[in-house]
Amino acid sequence: MVTEKKLLSQKKDSVHSDEKKKDKPVSDKKAEPIEKNGASAEKPKSSTSHPKVQIFCPNCGHPLKQGATFCNNCGYNLVTKQMPKSQPQATRQQVATPQVTQKVRKPMKPLTKVLLSLLGVLVVAFIAFYAWGTQHYSKNNQIEWITSSLRDPNKGMAQYITADTPSMKVTDDTVRPLQNYYKDHQTAVTKMAQKLKEDIDPNDQISLVKNGHYLLIFPKYQLQVKTFQPxxxxxxxxxxxxxxxxxxxxxxxxxxxxxxxxxxxxxxxxxxxxxxxxx
Known part of the structure; x- marks a missing residue:
């Protein structure tokens, strides 16, 4: 009995194993070879690349584009190998660069230094003198000098007076009657000074004019007075x-x-x- 049970169990196991083999599909495809790195090997594609050649104008040497028929720089026709009639051929001009030569300066002589120093002092002195003279001999200052002398007969007035005619002799004595008049009319002198500073003639007999220069530089102002023959x-x-x-x-x-x-x-x-x- 024992032997029969063993045989039955062996038959059942063999039947189950046969059914499993039938159920498993059999693939006819061959397995692709796998590289060691796990990636499939691919064959490199063969590509033929030709490097571009830069073309230059045979006339002026300017770079040209591929397939160009004329030069954009000089107008040279690449097909006819000629220049256009309206445009002259471009010519290259070589500009000569001048060579700079450094000159060695000679030391200045002592006499030259002294003369330059003296010249500088004179220039500074003249500038200071001119500034002083411009202020001292200004028009308004001279008007004050004139009107101040006009008020006082004891002051010399001839230097500030000029006649309307050259036949009149101008001296302190001939001008003193005018001073005597304005000595008694001080207000008239004040008004006269104000009008003269405003370039206005105070009356029909007196006006302010330029006549000569002080120190050959600064203009001199005088009163031009009308003369009479009584x-x-x-x-x-x-x-x-x-x-x-x-x-x-x-x-x-x-x-x-x-x-x-x-x-x-x-x-x-x-x-x-x-x-x-x-x-």
Whole structure:
């Protein structure tokens, strides 16, 4: 009995093993070879690459594009091998670069140094002198000098006065009557100074003009004064005329009138006296 059970169990095991073999599919494909690194080996593709050749213009040497028929730089025709008629052939000009040579400076002589130093001192001194003179001899300063002398008859005024005619002699004595007048009219002098600074003539008889220079550089301003030639008349014969205490001569007769024409004078304050001479 025991032997029969063993045989039955062996038959069952063999049947099960046969069924498993039938169920397992059999593949006809061959396994692909696997490289050691785990990647499948691929055959390298053969590629034929040709390097590009740069073409240059045979006329000017400018680089050309592939397939170009003419040069963009000089216009050379690559097909006809000719230059266009309207454009001249480009010519290369070689510019010569001048060679710079360094000159060795010679040491300055002592005399030259002294002269240059002296010249520098003179230039600085002249600049300082010119700045001082421009301020000192300014127009407004000169107007103040003129009007200050005009107020005081004791100051010399001839240097600030010029006549409207060259025949008039300008001296301190001939100008003093004008000073005597403005001594009594100080307000008029103040107004005159203000108008002169504003380039306005104070009246019809006086104006400010440039006449000469101070120190050959700075303009000199003077008052140009109008002159007059007065005439003294009287009905007394055989008389003498005095002006400001100075005898100027006898009066001459003309149709019963006695008159004396005086020399040119500036406007101002005058005192005339007529004195009869006893016969």
């Amino acid at each position: 005439q003294v008349e009287t009905n007394h014969g055989n008389s003498e005329v005095s002006m400001n205490g100075k005898n100027i001569g006898k009066l001459s007769s003309d149709d019963g009138k006695y008159a004396k024409k005086l020399q040119l004078v500036f406007p101002g304050k005058y005192h005339f006296t007529v004195k009869s001479i006893p016969i």
